[in-house]
Amino acid sequence: MKTVLPGRLAITEEELGFLADYFEEKGGLLVPRGPIAMAQMVPTAGLDVIIGQFPKNDTRLTTLYLGLFTSQTASTVITSAQNGTNITEATFTNYAAQALATATWAAQAGVTNGRGTTYPQVTFPTAGSAQTINGFFVKTANAALSATNLVGQANFDDVTAVPLAANDVVKVTPTYAQLYQ
Amino acid sequence: MKKTYQCTNSSCTLGSREDAGLFTGGISKDQVTILTGVAEPPKEDYGNGICPNCGRAGKEIEPQGDPREGS
Numbered sequence: 574m575k576t577v578l579p580g581r582l583a584i585t586e587e588e589l590g591f592l593a594d595y596f597e598e599k600g601g602l603l604v605p606r607g608p609i610a611m612a613q614m615v616p617t618a619g620l621d622v623i624i625g626q627f628p629k630n631d632t633r634l635t636t637l638y639l640g641l642f643t644s645q646t647a648s649t650v651i652t653s654a655q656n657g658t659n660i661t662e663a664t665f666t667n668y669a670a671q672a673l674a675t676a677t678w679a680a681q682a683g684v685t686n687g688r689g690t691t692y693p694q695v696t697f698p699t700a701g702s703a704q705t706i707n708g709f710f711v712k713t714a715n716a717a718l719s720a721t722n723l724v725g726q727a728n729f730d731d732v733t734a735v736p737l738a739a740n741d742v743v744k745v746t747p748t749y750a751q752l753y754q
Numbered sequence: 755m756k757k758t759y760q761c762t763n764s765s766c767t768l769g770s771r772e773d774a775g776l777f778t779g780g781i782s783k784d785q786v787t788i789l790t791g792v793a794e795p796p797k798e799d800y801g802n803g804i805c806p807n808c809g810r811a812g813k814e815i816e817p818q819g820d821p822r823e824g825s
Binding site: 739 | 755758768771773775778779781788805817
C-alpha cells in the first residue's frame with residue numbers, strides 16, 4: 574500500500590514508519606524529532622572515579638583504557654546502578670583494550686552546552702575472528718572489568734553495531750564533555 | 755588470562771599516534787600474506803606476540819591491577 578503525502582511523493586508503509594520514527598509534522602512540514610543520540614552512561618562507580626580525581630585526592634590516574642563491548646545493544650548501555658561486571662568485553666582474536674594517556678587528551682574546547690576534549694583516533698588490533706561490537710567503554714586499569722574499574726560506557730555515535738569480520742579493524746575517536754546543565 | 759603484548763613499532767597504527775598499542779594473540783599466517791604479499795611467510799613472522807597490525811614482534815607486558823586499590 575502506498576500513502577500519498579499531499580503534493581509531495583508516494584511512499585510505502587515501511588518508509589512511512591521510518592519517517593515517523595525520526596520526523597514529525599509541524600505546519601505541514603516534516604521536521605526532525607531531534608538528534609539521534611547514542612546511549613551513554615557513567616554509572617555510580619564511574620562517578621566515584623571522577624569525584625575521586627576532583628575534588629578528592631585519590632591516586633592520580635595517568636592512564637585509562639579504552640575497550641569494546643559485545644553486550645547490551647547498539648543503542649543501549651548499562652543503567653546507573655550497574656557496573657563493569659554487567660558488560661561483556663570483546664574477545665575477538667588479537668583484541669586488547671588500548672591505553673589512553675591522560676596527558677594526550679586535546680585542549681578543552683566548546684561543545685554544545687558545555688566543554689569537552691577529544692583523544693586522537695585509537696586503532697584496535699586487526700581482528701583475527703568475527704564478533705559484533707556494540708560500542709566502547711573506558712576503564713581505569715588494563716584488567717578485567719570489575720565492580721569498581723568502569724568509568725563509562727557508550728554506543729558508537731551512529732547507533733550502529735560493527736559486525737567485525739577477520740582482518741577488519743575498529744577505530745574509535747573518544748570524546749569527553751561536561752555540560753553546563 | 756591471555757598474555758598482552760605492546761607493539762613497540764612507532765610507525766604502527768595500533769593504539770593512537772601517542773601511545774604504543776596493545777594486543778593479545780598475534781598475527782596469523784593469512785594476515786601476514788595480506789600485509790606483505792608473501793604467500794608462504796616464514797614461521798617466525800606469525801603467531802603469538804607478533805603485532806596483527808604491522809607484523810613486527812611485540813613486547814609482553816605484565817597484567818595490571820586497579821591503581822586505586824592500593825597494595
